[in-house]
Amino acid sequence: MKYGLFSDVHSNLEAMTVVAEAMKSEGVQDYLCMGDLVGYYANPVETLDLIESLHCWKIILGNHDAGCIGTTDISRFSAPAADAIRWTQKQLKPQHFDLLKSLRLREEIGEIQLVHSSPFQSEEWHYLTKLEDIERNFRYFQGFICFFGHVHKPFIAEQKIDGTVRFLEEIETTLQKDCRYIVNVGSVGQPRDGNPQTCYVVYDSDTKHIAIRRLDYDYETAAKKTLQAGLSDYLANRLATGK
Ligand SMILES: [Fe+2]
Ligand SMILES: [Fe+2]
Incomplete structure (x- = not known):
């Protein structure tokens, strides 16, 4: 099965449109979304409608989604993030x-x-970035591979049969059947790894081939709409730098 995996769209319609088109043309059979559909940017309605139109097999609840429906306290969010949630509601x-x-x-x-x-x-919304934390997290799921989002920086971490864990340098590779993996699928709507390009992952569960894909999109329009909606200029400006 060829899966298209994406996360942290954050109501960025311009980015989600490009990713949806790319996944379709790449022949993705099932879509999996790791959450944070809303928050930050100016097109929550259109973005949710677009994601619904993909008929994703699974969509996970993100902290911004939970903030929006009132199951996570947004007083713990930054001021621009909390304002964006109230606006989104x-x-x-x-x-x-x-x-x-x-x-x-x-x-x-x-x-x-x-x-x-x-x-x-999962309900505590930890940020999983350090190798020692990733190593510990391999104990908290069963199976071959865990996909997640939240940190907005894509990576592939591999655990060998002897328990050692490392980050892979490749962004496209064939996974080893005797290893296990934790993969961050990056962010569609607000990349934070210094690359402003939108991000998603394609994974073939038969061949174990995985690829982190990056694509240009019109972040200037997304930023302009953010300001027009009266949302934070900090959130608008960071789209150009991917930080
Ligand atoms: Fe996010
Ligand atoms: Fe998140």
Whole structure:
């Protein structure tokens, strides 16, 4: 099965449109989304409608989605993020709230685990970036591979049969059947790894081939709409630098 995996769209319609088109033309058979559909940017309604039109097999609940439906306290968010959630709540229609309310913190498809933040204490929204934390998180899921989002920086971490863990340098490779993997699929709507290009992952569960894809999109329009909506200029400006 060829999966298209994406996360942290954050209501960035320009980026999601490019990613949806690219996944379709690459022949993706099933779509999996790791959450944070809304928050930060100016097109929550259109972005949710587009994601719904993909008929994703699984969508995970992100902390911004949870903030939007009131199951996570947004007083812990930064001021621009909390403002964007309050603004988003005014835009959404009942069916969008219903969609967000239907999402779960974890999903499993055979050997594939999906979470938004981390396998360990998924509801605490930890940021999983350090190798020692990733090493510990391999104990908190079963199966071959865990995909997640939340940190907005794509990477592939590999655990060998002897337990040692390392980051892979390749962004496209064939995974080893006797290893296990934790993969961050990056962010569609707000990359933070210094590359402003939008990001998604294609994974073939039969051949074990995986690729982190980066594509140009019109971040200037996304930034302009952010300012027009009265949302934060900090959020608008960071799209150009990917930081
Ligand atoms: Fe996010
Ligand atoms: Fe998140």
